[in-house]
Amino acid sequence: MKAIEVNNFSKKFGDFQAVSDLSFHVDPGEIFGFLGRNGAGKTTTIRSLLRIYQPDTGDLLIQNQIFGDHLKNDIGYLPEERGLYTRAKVIDTIMYFARLKGLSRSTASQRASELLELMQLTEHSNKTIQSLSSGMQQKVQIIISIIHKPKLLILDEPFRGLDPINRQIIYDTLKGLKSEGYTILFSSHQIAEIEEFSDRVIMIADGKSRAYGSIQDIKMQFEPRFIQLNYHGKLPHLETVEELNDYGNRAEIKFKENTSPQLILKQLIEADVLVEKFEITRPSLNQIFIQLCGEATS
Amino acid sequence: MKKTLIVAEFEFLQTAKRWQFLAVTLFLPLFIVFISFLSYKSGTFATNSLQEKFEKGQKIAIIDESDFFKFSKDDYFVKVKDETQVKQDFLNEKYIGLLKIPKDYMKTGVVELISQKNQVLGSSKSFKKITESFVRKQLLEAIQDEQQRKRIFNSVQFKLLIIDKKLNINNFDFHQMIVPLLFLVIFILSTSTASTFLLQSVSEEKENRTVEILLSTVNDNQLIGGKVLGLGFATLIQVLIWVLMSLVAIPALSAQMKIPIQLSLIPISHVVFGVVVLFLGFLFFAAAMIGVGAIASNYKDAQQLSSFFIIGSMLPIYVLQIILNDIHGTLSQVLYYFPITSPIVLVSRFCLGNLPLWEVIAGPLFLLVCVIVAVMLAAKSFRLGCLMYNRRPSFKEFVQHLF
Structure with a gap:
């Protein structure tokens, strides 16, 4: 049984086609990255999955079922548009959501203490939400989404707006959840986050799927047309190069289709460039993302 | 039901802890009594002061x-x-x-x-x-x-006399006025404060983006039901406090102002009818405020939109004299069946109007129908508007969403 299954999902707002014929699935226990630029359709898909929006067409299933009251306690959700009751105390807010997720008062209290400690918020538990920094508020929201140990965790842009220290705390928490076997779907437009955590990813642009699978599989779909070069000397003009990023003694070269990288190596040697490293690679996820999103936009 | 009760408990505690709630509950009635008493006393004082001067020659x-x-x-x-x-x-x-x-x-x-x-x-x-x-x-x-x-x-x-159906003429009993007057004050105070808190609650959840996480945890009915229940309970406590205050204040004021009032002579049917209408009226305004709060882009916007209901509910006060003078007239009849104005007019006409039985039943029944329609519209508005951040849905979007 799949943790999440989306088949041929489309959603329109007025004349704007937000998502078009999107299909993917998430396996139990995997961390699945949902990658796309702002406005690509990630949040619309997540909201439709949770029936906050009604899909126009397609099936969106969680544990083989349409999301409803019977699944609400199995899900932890961190929305992209997030906020909390500003005048309420941290502990009251956490207890409220924990109890709504089906925990008893005593279990909720115990879990709240554990997670507040994990997130280094224990001393702030009796403060009002509005007195916390935005990073602390975000950590409270993460606590709310995981306090009931959900089978499936859906995190929409979980690292957005965090400083490096708080980001590291959330990183460590998610790593812990991964090792405990949680199924996590998380969306982001930050490649590094997706690459670090995800077992598999889907990359969407303009509401359409552009790449889908494990990061390795996606990279394999692209020709090895990149050269990682470490060198000394002056780079000559290279006719067969489509794109060159020169960082002094290091360069990234993208060569033209149907040309041989050997030809480039020969030209470098003829120009008396001392080559220390010459590695032919496939594009990075970042390069793939830029290429696909660029194509979609154009 | 469990989740509805958890929402209700949270809403109740959040409301009851607000200083505005405590101030309105405890001090506003005292303030009203104080102002009435002061106004009565200042009239007496002015006369006495003039009299003293005459006495001095x-x-x-x-x-x-x-x-x-x-x-x-x-x-x-x-x-x-x-x-x-x-x-x-x-x-x-x-x-x-x-x-x-x-x-x-x-x-x-x-x-x-x-x-x-x-x-x-x-x-x-x-x-x-x-x-x-x-x-x-x-x-x-x-x-x-x-x-x-x-x-x-x-x-x-003038001496006020009342003729009954057996053509007997009796003295006008001031006790007939107690429930309508008390209801008017309690209804206006309770609905306006509860409406404000409900409006704040919904529009703040929308403004501070809590609503999305809530909707992934509870359904619309649980959320709306919990809010109405929680604030309803807070309002109930508020009303009980005011009634208790009234029980103390009425005999004291009646003695001071030389109006003979005996609480035991207030007709029990008036009290029962008043409680039923207060409950229905509260539900109607609660539904309206949820709808308005969900549609409005922020709390300020919500306040502007809600003014239609708040001012509308007070309309009977401005035309109370006309209603009392002609309790079966066209205006009284129209306002009796108009949901925004009906609670006050229902109680006034019931207590003072000697209404036929069908009207006694039809009024609250029609208000009940309006409550059901309002709750349905509020739920629809909530679903439409709660995720429209920083803008309100157009009329076209609203109509499309309804059907």
């Missing part, structure tokens, strides 16, 4: 240019001739007041009240009353018969 000076008034001996007024001297005396506070009767008084009826800057005599009801009496008395000097003079001189005294 001070009088009101009159300059009569019309030469019409006869000026028989009077306890309060004295005719003076030297205008300059009297003005000076008045400034030296020899006289309480200064009146000037112009030459053309018989034509215009205008009497000039001359005041010092810091003592505007025209604002004193007692002073005006005494002066009017004096002027009338002077005009009636021509009538010889003392009895006739008294009848014309004194204002008409």
Whole structure:
């Protein structure tokens, strides 16, 4: 049984086609990255999955079922548009959501203490939400989404707006959840986050799927047309190069289709460039993302 | 149901902890009683203060240019001739007041009240009353018969009597007025405060983006039901406190103001009807506020949109005199079935109107139907508007969403 299954999902707002014929699935226990630029359709898909929006067409299933009251306690959700009751105390807010997720008062209290400690918020538990920094508020929201140990965790842009220290705390928490076997779907437009955590990813642009699978599989779909070069000397003009990023003694070269990288190596040697490293690679996820999103936009 | 109760508990505690709630619950009724008492007392005080001056022998000076008034001996007024001297005396506070009767008084009826800057005599009801009496008395000097003079001189005294279906005429029982008056105050105060809190609750959840996480945890009905229940409970406690305060205040005030009121004589049917209508009215306004809060782009916007309901609910107060004068008239009938105004009119007409049974049933029944429709519309509006951040849905979007 799949943790999440989306088949041929489309959603329109007025004349704007937000998502078009999107299909993917998430396996139990995997961390699945949902990658796309702002406005690509990630949040619309997540909201439709949770029936906050009604899909126009397609099936969106969680544990083989349409999301409803019977699944609400199995899900932890961190929305992209997030906020909390500003005048309420941290502990009251956490207890409220924990109890709504089906925990008893005593279990909720115990879990709240554990997670507040994990997130280094224990001393702030009796403060009002509005007195916390935005990073602390975000950590409270993460606590709310995981306090009931959900089978499936859906995190929409979980690292957005965090400083490096708080980001590291959330990183460590998610790593812990991964090792405990949680199924996590998380969306982001930050490649590094997706690459670090995800077992598999889907990359969407303009509401359409552009790449889908494990990061390795996606990279394999692209020709090895990149050269990682470490060198000394002056780079000559290279006719067969489509794109060159020169960082002094290091360069990234993208060569033209149907040309041989050997030809480039020969030209470098003829120009008396001392080559220390010459590695032919496939594009990075970042390069793939830029290429696909660029194509979609154009 | 469990989740609804958890939402209700949270909403109740969040509301009950607010200082605004405590202030409205505990101090507003006391403030109203204090202001009423002060107003009653200030009237008495002004009369007493004037009376004291008369007792000390001070009088009101009159300059009569019309030469019409006869000026028989009077306890309060004295005719003076030297205008300059009297003005000076008045400034030296020899006289309480200064009146000037112009030459053309018989034509215009205008009497000039001359005041010092810091003592505007025209604002004193007692002073005006005494002066009017004096002027009338002077005009009636021509009538010889003392009895006739008294009848014309004194204002008409009314005695309120009520005719029943058996054609018996009885004294008007002031106890009939207690529930409508108390209901009016309680309804206006409770719905306006509960509406404000409900409006804040919904629009804040939308503004601070809590609503999305809530909707992934509970369904619309649980959320709306919990809010109404939680705030309803807070309102119930508020109303109970006010009723208890009234039970203490009414006998005290009735003794002070010399209005004989016995709580045991208030008809129980009035109380039951009032409670039912208060409950239905609260539900209607709660639904309306949820709908408005969800549609509005922020709390300020929500306040503007809700003013239609708040001002509308107070409309019966402005036309209460017309309703009471013609309790079966067209306006009373229309407002009886208009959901925004119906709670106050329902109770007023029921308690004072001797309504036929079908109207007694039809009014609350129609309000109940309006409550059901309002709750359905509120749920639809909530689903449509709660995720529209920083904008409100257009009318077209709203209609499309309804059907």
